[in-house]
Amino acid sequence: xxxxxxxxxxxxxxxxxxxxxxxxxxxxxxxxxxxxxxxxxxxxxxxxxxxxxxxxxxxxxxxxxxxxxxxxxxxxxxxxxxxxxxxxxxxxxxxxxxxxxxxxxxxxxxxxxxxxxxxxxxxxxxxxxxxxxxxxxxxxxxxxxxxxxxxxxxxxxxxxxxxxxxxxxxxxxxxxxxxxxxxxxxxxxxxxxxxxxxxxxxxxxxxxxxxxxxxxxxxxxxxxxxxxxxxxxxxxxxxxxxxxxxxxxxxxxxxxxxxxxxxxxxxxxxxxxxxxxxxxxxxxxxxxxxxxxxxxxxxxxxxxxxxxxxxxxxxxxxxxxxxxxxxxxxxxxxxxxxxxxxxxxxxxxxxxxxxxxxxxxxxxxxxxxxxxxxxxxxxxxxxxxxxxxxxxxxxxxxxxxxxxxxxxxxxxxxxxxxxxxxxxxxxxxxxxxxxxxxxxxxxxxxxxxxxxxxxxxxxxxxxxxxxxxxxxxxxxxxxxxxxxxxxxxxxxxxxxxxxxxxxxxxxxxxxxxxxxxxxxxxxxxxxxxxxxxxxxxxxxxxxxxxxxxxxxxxxxxxxxxxxxxxxxxxxxxxxxxxxxxxxxxxxxxxxxxxxxxxxxxxxxxxxxxxxxxxxxxxxxxxxxxxxxxxxxxxxxxxxxxxxxxxxxxxxxxxxxxxxxxxxxxxxxxxxxxxxxxxxxxxxxxxxxxxxxxxxxxxxxxxxxxxxxxxxxxxxxxxxxxxxxxxxxxxxxxxxxxxxxxxxxxxxxxxxxxxxxxxxxxxxxxxxxxx
Numbered sequence: 001x002x003x004x005x006x007x008x009x010x011x012x013x014x015x016x017x018x019x020x021x022x023x024x025x026x027x028x029x030x031x032x033x034x035x036x037x038x039x040x041x042x043x044x045x046x047x048x049x050x051x052x053x054x055x056x057x058x059x060x061x062x063x064x065x066x067x068x069x070x071x072x073x074x075x076x077x078x079x080x081x082x083x084x085x086x087x088x089x090x091x092x093x094x095x096x097x098x099x100x101x102x103x104x105x106x107x108x109x110x111x112x113x114x115x116x117x118x119x120x121x122x123x124x125x126x127x128x129x130x131x132x133x134x135x136x137x138x139x140x141x142x143x144x145x146x147x148x149x150x151x152x153x154x155x156x157x158x159x160x161x162x163x164x165x166x167x168x169x170x171x172x173x174x175x176x177x178x179x180x181x182x183x184x185x186x187x188x189x190x191x192x193x194x195x196x197x198x199x200x201x202x203x204x205x206x207x208x209x210x211x212x213x214x215x216x217x218x219x220x221x222x223x224x225x226x227x228x229x230x231x232x233x234x235x236x237x238x239x240x241x242x243x244x245x246x247x248x249x250x251x252x253x254x255x256x257x258x259x260x261x262x263x264x265x266x267x268x269x270x271x272x273x274x275x276x277x278x279x280x281x282x283x284x285x286x287x288x289x290x291x292x293x294x295x296x297x298x299x300x301x302x303x304x305x306x307x308x309x310x311x312x313x314x315x316x317x318x319x320x321x322x323x324x325x326x327x328x329x330x331x332x333x334x335x336x337x338x339x340x341x342x343x344x345x346x347x348x349x350x351x352x353x354x355x356x357x358x359x360x361x362x363x364x365x366x367x368x369x370x371x372x373x374x375x376x377x378x379x380x381x382x383x384x385x386x387x388x389x390x391x392x393x394x395x396x397x398x399x400x401x402x403x404x405x406x407x408x409x410x411x412x413x414x415x416x417x418x419x420x421x422x423x424x425x426x427x428x429x430x431x432x433x434x435x436x437x438x439x440x441x442x443x444x445x446x447x448x449x450x451x452x453x454x455x456x457x458x459x460x461x462x463x464x465x466x467x468x469x470x471x472x473x474x475x476x477x478x479x480x481x482x483x484x485x486x487x488x489x490x491x492x493x494x495x496x497x498x499x500x501x502x503x504x505x506x507x508x509x510x511x512x513x514x515x516x517x518x519x520x521x522x523x524x525x526x527x528x529x530x531x532x533x534x535x536x537x538x539x540x541x542x543x544x545x546x547x548x549x550x551x552x553x554x555x556x557x558x559x560x561x562x563x564x565x566x567x568x569x570x571x572x573x574x575x576x577x578x579x580x581x582x583x584x585x586x587x588x589x590x591x592x593x594x595x596x597x598x599x600x601x602x603x604x605x606x607x608x609x610x611x612x613x614x615x616x617x618x619x620x621x622x623x624x625x626x627x628x629x630x631x632x633x634x635x636x637x638x639x640x641x642x643x644x645x646x647x648x649x650x651x652x653x654x655x656x657x658x659x660x661x662x663x664x665x666x667x668x669x670x671x672x673x674x675x676x677x678x679x680x681x682x683x684x685x686x687x688x689x690x691x692x693x694x695x696x697x698x699x700x701x702x703x704x705x706x707x708x709x710x711x712x713x714x715x716x717x718x719x720x721x722x723x724x725x726x727x728x729x730x731x732x733x734x735x736x737x738x739x740x741x742x743x744x745x746x747x748x749x750x751x752x753x754x755x756x757x758x759x760x761x762x763x764x765x766x767x768x769x770x
Contacts, residue, residue, distance in 0.1 A: 622650035680714020
């Protein structure tokens with residue numbers, strides 16, 4: 001019986017070994033084939049990149065040719081020619097070593113001059129180098145662009161040179177040339193550098209030794225690729241890195257040793273199972289206890305707390321003036337020299353009393369400079385002060401018919417008008433005031449374009465006291481600034497009512513966080529192709545104690561205007577990240593969190609540090625966080641660095657309401673966007689408006705072209721969802737699947753099946769098979 005068991009075991013082991021060896025052989029061949037395909041793809045990619053970089057740099061020749069052909073530099077100074085060559089060289093930002101123009105064959109213009117001094121005034125027609133003479137001869141004969149190289153340049157670098165001869169009225173005029181640095185060319189094309197470590201690459205001209213890499217590679221049965229440009233052909237050869245092949249062999253050896261070890265252990269276990277049963281049970285129990293203790297220690301080690309940092313800033317002001325200067329300062333603004341608030345209020349009160357006796361008209365213009373804070377923040381207060389002084393000088397030189405002109409503080413100014421007969425006279429003054437700043441203000445060799453927002457209050461319709469008329473003019477200015485930059489508006493009583501209501505709401509909003517009136521709801525995002533929830537968007541709600549829920553469209557802009565959006569946004573991000581991490585631990589799911597990010601928050605210099613700190617505090621991995629930037633304000637390049645830093649943390653970036661406001665395709669090129677969000681205004685009309693359908697398809701096509709994810713919001717019907725999925729938008733957010741809900745309701749939703757809501761997918765699949 002024992003012999004029979006041994007024979008049976010031997011047969012089984014032999015069969016297993018034979019089968020596994022056959023599978024291992026196939027697996028090894030597959031790995032080697034896959035490695036070869038990958039390396040051939042890498043070599044082709046390097047070749048295409050190298051040709052693209054060469055063509056892009058030699059495009060300088062076309063621009064230089066057009067410039068010379070225009071009038072053969074007649075009437076152009078040396079500085080003009082060099083400036084044009086500088087703009088060409090700087091604009092390409094490529095591998096160009098220099099560009100030059102040689103009238104009569106003598107090098108007269110070279111850019112950049114630094115590092116190229118040795119070729120100035122060089123006679124190319126009589127250059128002692130044989131290859132240069134040959135190339136010049138080809139250029140003279142062909143009258144087209146000729147390329148020579150790589151060869152050792154006079155500058156001490158290996159380079160490739162393109163030349164072209166020019167003829168004016170049938171006579172030889174001169175040469176233009178562009179030189180490329182071979183080493184920089186390889187770096188720009190990705191052939192040389194840290195990203196090219198997987199291949200051993202060599203490059204040569206046919207029949208010549210390699211000018212880049214080891215020439216022996218061409219003799220070792222390498223992979224080949226060629227690139228052709230103008231009258232030149234380059235051959236690229238590459239060998240796979242031996243470590244990759246060794247890795248495949250090590251992997252096969254590891255698998256083989258592993259399964260043999262398993263077989264041996266299994267055989268030993270079978271032979272000694274009876275004798276060692278008691279001992280094995282004891283060992284298993286002891287090992288299990290050890291693992292439980294180790295698991296508890298690891299859990300305790302993962303609970304860490306981080307301590308935030310607080311920054312304190314102190315500022316001091318000194319004010320020591322003489323008795324005469326105190327008198328002056330009491331009625332004048334020390335920066336601009338015009339009257340100050342105190343003097344203006346005195347003059348206004350006097351004129352109001354005078355006009356009351358005469359029954360005349362009076363008007364106050366209250367205006368400030370739009371976006372003046374940005375000038376101070378980006379260029380410093382010194383530049384801001386100079387700008388204020390220039391604004392005052394320009395207004396004084398215009399000789400406007402004002403009675404009193406004063407600075408109220410900061411960038412706020414007021415004018416008092418008494419000598420006018422009709423409101424139209426004030427409108428004309430406002431138009432003249434706006435026209436004064438159509439031309440930029442020049443300060444420290446910089447141009448600053450200034451817009452004014454003007455509010456006008458008339459006496460007695462706009463107020464019967466000095467304080468009232470100034471307040472109402474200020475309110476009108478605020479409305480003008482909000483409606484359109486560079487505009488003016490007259491005060492009316494409805495403005496006062498709206499301002500009071502807004503002020504009341506703002507006061508309540510300041511206390512909303514401390515009173516726990518702000519709430520966060522979550523709306524699931526469904527991937528129809530996967531048939532599951534892949535993300536949730538955190539949405540802010542405000543439950544007012546007397547007015548109930550207030551629309552985010554009302555209080556979010558107010559929070560941005562009051563600067564409250566930064567602490568509120570930080571609270572939302574921290575709370576939502578903590579909730580998402582809790583769901584991950586509780587349910588073991590991989591669901592992403594989407595949080596809105598306002599442009600006001602992007603101006604916060606500590607935004608990236610705050611986000612990093614919140615992720616560390618909550619334990620949420622950055623790959624599960626997505627931040628949505630909205631289009632309600634045109635984005636500027638200064639936000640680019642902030643978005644790049646967020647993206648470098650592993651956080652996804654999406655554009656909300658794409659296609660409705662300020663977005664452009666340049667966003668997708670310049671900003672590190674990973675997803676675009678299709679606005680619900682397009683979704684609503686997909687079954688009634690052909691233009692909406694075309695727009696949706698176009699945006700989906702753009703997303704696919706830029707290799708971006710796309711999600712549609714505001715999807716309310718099965719027909720809308722079916723249309724979107726059918727046209728390539730797989731991710732859906734909207735009432736068709738789920739409304740926004742509180743965190744406790746999300747637990748039930750995450751466990752629910754979506755099969756009934758995705759029935760249209762099965763119908764579409766069946767129709768496709770039919």
